[in-house]
Amino acid sequence: MRHSPATMDSLLTKPAGPAIQQTVLLVGPQSDAPPGLLPLLHSLGAQSQHADSGERALEILVAEDIALVLADVALPGMDGYALTQWIRENSRTRHIPVILLSNGVWDAAAIARAYEAGAIDYLGRPVAEPVLSSKVAVLLELDGNRRRLRQAISHIDSTKAYYESMLNAAGEGVIGLDRDGHMRFANPAARLMLKVENDQLVGADYRMFYPFPAGDVPHWEHTPFFHTLRHGKETRIEETIFMRHDRTHFPVSLCVSRLAGNGDGLVIVFQDISQRKALEEALRRQAVTDPLTGLNNRSGFKSAFRIALDRARRARKSVALMFIDLDHFKRINDTLGHAAGDFLLAAVATSIRECVRSYDIVSRIGGDEFSVVLDELDDASSAAQIAGKILTALRCPFRLEDGMQVTISASIGIASFPECSDDVDMLMQAAGVAMYQAKSDGRNLYHFYMPEMNAKARHRLMLEQALRVAVEDDGFFLHYQPQVDIGTGRVVGYEALLRWDHDRIGSIAPSTFVPMLEETGLIIPMGQWVFSTGCRQRHAWNSMLPEQCSLSVNLSPRQFADKNLVPQIQRVLEANQLPPYQLEIELTESMLMSNTEHTRNLLRSLKDLGLKLSVDDFGTGYSSLAYLKQFALDALKIDKQFIDHLTTSSKDKAIARSIIQLGHNLGMQVIAEGVETADQVETLQQLGCDVVQGFYFGRPVPAGEVGRIPQAVAVGAQ
Numbered sequence: 177m178r179h180s181p182a183t184m185d186s187l188l189t190k191p192a193g194p195a196i197q198q199t200v201l202l203v204g205p206q207s208d209a210p211p212g213l214l215p216l217l218h219s220l221g222a223q224s225q226h227a228d229s230g231e232r233a234l235e236i237l238v239a240e241d242i243a244l245v246l247a248d249v250a251l252p253g254m255d256g257y258a259l260t261q262w263i264r265e266n267s268r269t270r271h272i273p274v275i276l277l278s279n280g281v282w283d284a285a286a287i288a289r290a291y292e293a294g295a296i297d298y299l300g301r302p303v304a305e306p307v308l309s310s311k312v313a314v315l316l317e318l319d320g321n322r323r324r325l326r327q328a329i330s331h332i333d334s335t336k337a338y339y340e341s342m343l344n345a346a347g348e349g350v351i352g353l354d355r356d357g358h359m360r361f362a363n364p365a366a367r368l369m370l371k372v373e374n375d376q377l378v379g380a381d382y383r384m385f386y387p388f389p390a391g392d393v394p395h396w397e398h399t400p401f402f403h404t405l406r407h408g409k410e411t412r413i414e415e416t417i418f419m420r421h422d423r424t425h426f427p428v429s430l431c432v433s434r435l436a437g438n439g440d441g442l443v444i445v446f447q448d449i450s451q452r453k454a455l456e457e458a459l460r461r462q463a464v465t466d467p468l469t470g471l472n473n474r475s476g477f478k479s480a481f482r483i484a485l486d487r488a489r490r491a492r493k494s495v496a497l498m499f500i501d502l503d504h505f506k507r508i509n510d511t512l513g514h515a516a517g518d519f520l521l522a523a524v525a526t527s528i529r530e531c532v533r534s535y536d537i538v539s540r541i542g543g544d545e546f547s548v549v550l551d552e553l554d555d556a557s558s559a560a561q562i563a564g565k566i567l568t569a570l571r572c573p574f575r576l577e578d579g580m581q582v583t584i585s586a587s588i589g590i591a592s593f594p595e596c597s598d599d600v601d602m603l604m605q606a607a608g609v610a611m612y613q614a615k616s617d618g619r620n621l622y623h624f625y626m627p628e629m630n631a632k633a634r635h636r637l638m639l640e641q642a643l644r645v646a647v648e649d650d651g652f653f654l655h656y657q658p659q660v661d662i663g664t665g666r667v668v669g670y671e672a673l674l675r676w677d678h679d680r681i682g683s684i685a686p687s688t689f690v691p692m693l694e695e696t697g698l699i700i701p702m703g704q705w706v707f708s709t710g711c712r713q714r715h716a717w718n719s720m721l722p723e724q725c726s727l728s729v730n731l732s733p734r735q736f737a738d739k740n741l742v743p744q745i746q747r748v749l750e751a752n753q754l755p756p757y758q759l760e761i762e763l764t765e766s767m768l769m770s771n772t773e774h775t776r777n778l779l780r781s782l783k784d785l786g787l788k789l790s791v792d793d794f795g796t797g798y799s800s801l802a803y804l805k806q807f808a809l810d811a812l813k814i815d816k817q818f819i820d821h822l823t824t825s826s827k828d829k830a831i832a833r834s835i836i837q838l839g840h841n842l843g844m845q846v847i848a849e850g851v852e853t854a855d856q857v858e859t860l861q862q863l864g865c866d867v868v869q870g871f872y873f874g875r876p877v878p879a880g881e882v883g884r885i886p887q888a889v890a891v892g893a894q
């Protein structure tokens with residue numbers, strides 16, 4: 177049932193007063209009313225109608241709402257008795273009082289007939305005015321009361337229907353309880369939520385839907401409902417449990433109020449909050465879970481770690497925190513792509529999980545950083561065994577989605593409670609410091625935290641900050657090292673090497689700051705700076721150096737993955753009017769190993785530009801040589817470690833010979849790096865090496881000193 181706002185308002189206010197129009201029907205052949213009647217009606221606010229026959233009176237009675245009939249007994253056609261009888265027999269008119277009037281005498285038979293027909297009174301003409309007045313006034317007052325009662329009942333019916341329809345339509349469950357906790361009412365929503373029929377519910381007590389905590393007897397006096405009943409205050413409960421008829425539980429929020437007026441009971445309005453709770457739980461889980469691996473994320477880890485520490489404190493046990501960082505993971509991401517990186521991280525997560533007990537807390541707390549909390553240890557040293565187990569597991573090759581096998585390693589830092597600290601953040605910091613120590617000690621290691629490590633960690637942090645400042649403030653410069661043709665002794669190229677002098681520390685080795693540039697991503701702007709500075713310098717040397725003399729520039733894995741690399745190099749070449757054959761790019765084996773579309777496209781584009789491509793540190797990286805035949809490479813650079821003992825180690829000599837033969841067989845030039853002695857030069861000459869580079873011919877020098885390097889040196893005869 178729908179109510180317009182206007183109807184609703186009228187229903188909610190008290191019924192209106194007696195704005196009732198009462199009509200008295202006078203039925204008789206004479207058109208004149210009994211004396212004094214009309215002024216009386218006027219004073220009572222009533223009006224009159226006249227019918228000269230019984231038939232006409234019937235028409236009026238059917239059509240209009242008549243309060244009182246004054247009818248003559250003698251009428252043309254239907255007489256007053258018949259009219260009265262008709263009025264009584266008709267359901268619409270039966271409540272209308274009829275007074276019969278007669279010009280004759282009212283004998284006993286006439287009176288009996290009048291009452292039998294249904295008249296409530298009779299009067300003889302001429303009618304005594306006071307008698308008529310008093311009867312009419314009383315009858316009209318009774319009629320008025322009857323009408324007002326009818327109005328009130330109708331108002332109550334509408335109001336009831338209105339509230340019922342509201343209760344039925346409400347999404348909230350509404351339950352009415354009496355003062356003993358028995359249910360008197362439940363709206364459809366409540367019945368639906370509780371999975372009960374109305375007849376099962378009415379009369380049953382509150383225990384049907386309100387379960388007490390496990391095992392307790394639910395005393396009515398201990399319920400919040402009774403509390404509301406006693407104190408009269410509305411009670412709101414944000415979360416409690418209700419029980420369905422099938423005894424399953426569900427969470428609700430509710431409001432209990434005492435019934436208004438004389439109602440001796442309570443009304444409970446409740447909502448099923450299962451969905452809201454499920455959503456909250458999902459959001460909570462999402463907030464503490466790493467979507468890639470399903471492990472805790474950083475914030476999940478912290479709260480789980482905090483709980484583990486509290487537990488260990490109570491049980492007087494140790495807890496070990498391991499900080500695991502994958503070695504050179506960025507290289508994988510940069511060369512094989514992010515999808516492969518993600519796949520590998522998920523596999524690493526599984527592998528770490530398999531190394532620990534099910535209740536140890538494994539989390540991914542950053543890109544390639546994992547942590548393990550080893551709970552309730554008797555002795556922190558057993559963490560060492562697990563760290564070793566994890567390192568071994570991670571060393572096993574992982575097979576990527578495309579079938580390619582990848583081998584990685586990790587560095588692990590371990591800090592233990594209570595030895596290192598009892599604070600979550602301090603323990604994390606300590607494990608991080610120990611992890612950095614493991615990295616700088618050569619990676620694929622684990623280290624327990626020791627207090628003196630802090631100094632090293634601070635040093636690294638300071639360096640990292642200084643590095644950022646140097647990148648912004650142009651604090652870098654290039655040195656150039658000559659490369660000499662072993663046959664002619666002519667300088668055929670220079671390698672550009674990046675240098676950084678720190679104000680206080682002095683010169684910092686590229687082996688220290690290049691990995692930091694790489695890790696921080698600063699290698700991208702710095703790499704670009706090296707290209708443009710080197711190429712500008714090579715152009716400036718045009719008059720001094722032979723045209724074929726090239727400039728080699730090192731490329732880092734991050735630059736290799738950068739989509740803007742080729743257009744940037746092209747712009748630098750154009751800006752400095754440098755022919756592309758004067759620029760050589762030094763790549764590492766790891767970059768070439770990933771036979772991805774990106775690698776193939778990039779190498780093709782670099783070749784299409786006309787650049788020379790060489791493989792740096794050859795022999796130290798991956799063992800697969802397949803890439804050598806796939807890509808059009810120009811030169812192999814034999815790593816210094818094979819040159820160092822070239823003259824004393826037959827094995828190193830054999831390796832150098834093999835690399836030279838391999839390079840030549842594939843049509844590549846071979847360059848030896850780190851050549852420091854005449855003996856090494858002589859041996860390399862015998863092995864057929866093409867170009868040599870090393871302190872023997874010249875250390876890397878600033879651009880201004882390159883002019884002093886002789887463009888040809890005597891080789892082999894020293």
Ligand SMILES: Nc1nc2c(ncn2[C@@H]2O[C@@H]3COP(=O)(O)O[C@H]4[C@@H](O)[C@H](n5cnc6c(=O)[nH]c(N)nc65)O[C@@H]4COP(=O)(O)O[C@H]3[C@H]2O)c(=O)[nH]1
Binds near residue numbers: 690793852869870
């Ligand atoms: N002991 C000894 N060392 C010799 C001798 N001849 C050359 N060297 C050193 O060997 C390194 C050769 O460079 P690399 O293998 O490309 O190895 C480079 C390269 O991987 C990286 N690097 C340097 N500059 C850059 C740069 O601009 N960009 C990138 N991405 N990496 C760079 O840093 C590495 C180290 O550079 P440096 O310290 O300048 O070290 C240079 C050079 O000074 C020798 O006879 N004896």
